[in-house]
Amino acid sequence: MTKTERHSSPLDRKLQIELLEKMAAVYPAYLNVGKIPQNNGQHVRAVIANIYYLMEHGLCIAQEFDEIGSDVHLGPPKITAKGLDFLADDGGLDAILSVVTVRFDADTLKSLLANKIDETDASEEEKTFFKKQLEALPDAALKAGTSELVKLGLVSVPNIFHWLQTLAPHV
Incomplete structure (x- = not known):
């Protein structure tokens, strides 16, 4: 039994990249919720879980609405600078700004x-x-x-x- 078989996760790397790319296309605006991909058989819950996961890693932001006894609801997501750098082939500005300099006296x-x-x-x-x-x-x-x-x-x-x-x- 593989790790995937033991634990079914709603997290989907392909969906995460697709979400980030759609957010990047409208940057600096928020992504219109109607543009969130659901045509690939993605359940709304899986989309929300993946956006939430991206939020936890600082790759996007969205307003979170909690209702007692209800699922988590998110407002429209917006990609962050960290998310844009993640998508960039060269690592974006983060790759330049995060250079570690080692100095020995x-x-x-x-x-x-x-x-x-x-x-x-x-x-x-x-x-x-x-x-x-x-x-x-x-x-x-x-x-x-x-x-x-x-x-x-x-x-x-x-x-x-x-x-x-x-x-x-x-x-």
Whole structure:
């Protein structure tokens, strides 16, 4: 028995994309409720469930009307900037604005490199020499070498897929 067979869900990815695309077509206006696809055999409840799901992920908004002892009723939905970015092939502005910049100060980078020097099989004399060279490096030279270090580190990752999977528990 598959997961789908055990739990029947009204959520439908195809319907969600169709809803978002219809909302995007009339952006910045709200989608006319009459334009919500129901001709594909979609039950009104499934459409509402999928709009609600999109709302919970911040991809659209709609006014919610709760009536005691009744189903949830939604006003016309409207796609959000996050929803438009989701539809965009390039990730939209969110992909540009959400860039993560990692900065190491010079002392932290020097400390990491010094630890790496200590882990080598080099003689103590060589380790001392290279650590003194490292300490004498100006910050500008260290900064210039950082990109090269990242490239070398990526080349040293034998199986990028395995490495990325090890990071998944930390997300």
